[in-house]
Amino acid sequence: MEQRIDTIVYQRLDELFRDGYRHGLLSAPPELLGEIPRGAVERLLNSRLPRELDYTAADLLRTTVGTVLYGAIRRRPGQGGGLMTETTGRVALVTGSSSGIGAATARLLAARGMRVVVNYLHSEAAADEVVAGIDAAGGQAMALPADVRDAAAVDTLLERVRATWGEVDVLVHNALTPYAIKSFQDMTWAELGGKLDDEMRAAFIVTKAVLPAMTEQGWGRLIYLGTGLSRRPREGMIALGTAKAALTQFARYLAQELGPAGITVNVVEPGPVAETRMSQVLDEEQTRRQIAATPLGRLARPADVARAVAFYAGEDSSFITGTTTAVNGGMAMY
Numbered sequence: 001m002e003q004r005i006d007t008i009v010y011q012r013l014d015e016l017f018r019d020g021y022r023h024g025l026l027s028a029p030p031e032l033l034g035e036i037p038r039g040a041v042e043r044l045l046n047s048r049l050p051r052e053l054d055y056t057a058a059d060l061l062r063t064t065v066g067t068v069l070y071g072a073i074r075r076r077p078g079q080g081g082g083l084m085t086e087t088t089g090r091v092a093l094v095t096g097s098s099s100g101i102g103a104a105t106a107r108l109l110a111a112r113g114m115r116v117v118v119n120y121l122h123s124e125a126a127a128d129e130v131v132a133g134i135d136a137a138g139g140q141a142m143a144l145p146a147d148v149r150d151a152a153a154v155d156t157l158l159e160r161v162r163a164t165w166g167e168v169d170v171l172v173h174n175a176l177t178p179y180a181i182k183s184f185q186d187m188t189w190a191e192l193g194g195k196l197d198d199e200m201r202a203a204f205i206v207t208k209a210v211l212p213a214m215t216e217q218g219w220g221r222l223i224y225l226g227t228g229l230s231r232r233p234r235e236g237m238i239a240l241g242t243a244k245a246a247l248t249q250f251a252r253y254l255a256q257e258l259g260p261a262g263i264t265v266n267v268v269e270p271g272p273v274a275e276t277r278m279s280q281v282l283d284e285e286q287t288r289r290q291i292a293a294t295p296l297g298r299l300a301r302p303a304d305v306a307r308a309v310a311f312y313a314g315e316d317s318s319f320i321t322g323t324t325t326a327v328n329g330g331m332a333m334y
């Protein structure tokens with residue numbers, strides 16, 4: 001029997017799905033599902049929603065079940081115990097999260113209820129450690145290797161994510177490919193051109209790979225890690241600074257193109273960050289000078305950067321796109 005449901009119900013259901021509750025529903029404890037068989041919930045949640053406002057009786061049932069479950073289900077124990085948040089259950093891919101800023105970001109997104117893919121290139125043990133820490137804190141994560149410059153490797157990674165959790169909702173592209181630290185006069189084209197190619201190839205590949213699913217669901221977050229060096233030159237950093245400047249402009253173009261698809265695109269631009277591999281290239285005197293030039297009186301820590309990323313990954317930033325946030329304690333103001 002055909003049955004018409006008004007716009008409000010359609011919008012409610014749409015919100016329900018858009019906001020990722022389907023992920024939370026699938027991991028709901030059985031007592032909250034009551035008499036509704038888990039298989040039925042999975043079928044309900046996996047089915048595609050028509051865009052029209054005319055619904056059949058089956059759609060009405062889906063709406064009702066979905067709405068009741070949404071109201072009933074709370075966060076899993078160990079994740080804070082409160083009501084589900086809008087980030088609960090979203091799948092986040094953090095490239096290069098076996099160390100530094102990426103690792104801190106993976107931990108924070110997991111603490112906020114996301115299911116996190118901890119990507120790495122070589123550091124399997126370090127990535128496993130990040131995952132173990134997240135598990136111990138009651139979150140969900142998996143470690144997966146892939147060279148982000150290799151489209152086939154990224155596809156394989158995404159197939160493994162898909163098989164376990166479904167599509168990626170949030171991409172944090174953070175992986176740091178190697179680069180030469182030297183003056184322009186000493187630099188070869190292979191070094192400068194190689195870094196530009198690595199940086200943009202990786203961003204291109206990971207973005208292309210996650211985009212179809214984001215576009216289809218009409219919701220997505222793309223967050224790129226830039227650097228203050230792309231605006232303010234520092235001796236020896238021409239390769240990294242130039243490559244990251246290209247990345248930042250790439251993100252703005254994406255923001256313009258993908259806004260209508262419900263996808264926001266932003267850049268987090270740290271100054272020097274302590275406790276990372278990069279900070280080890282600074283000697284004591286350089287570190288001292290940088291702290292002296294920072295109004296907030298210290299270098300950034302990975303967790304400071306992770307909080308800005310998490311803001312962009314969540315719902316509080318939903319009307320913000322094409323922006324860059326500097327996380328540098330006021331060292332540079334622009």
Ligand SMILES: NC(=O)c1ccc[n+]([C@@H]2O[C@H](COP(=O)([O-])OP(=O)(O)OC[C@H]3O[C@@H](n4cnc5c(N)ncnc54)[C@H](OP(=O)(O)O)[C@@H]3O)[C@@H](O)[C@H]2O)c1
Nearest residue numbers: 096097098100101120121122123147148175176273276278
């Ligand atoms: N640290 C800073 O002071 C600073 C300042 C401004 C901006 N940033 C930006 O913040 C981001 C993270 O920096 P970080 O210092 O935290 O980095 P990091 O500690 O050096 O970690 C780099 C990560 O990238 C991974 N990686 C490297 N090449 C990869 C590839 N081809 N495919 C996949 N993963 C790869 C590494 O994995 P393996 O360990 O397996 O190799 C590691 O997980 C970078 O984009 C960087 O430019 C950092």
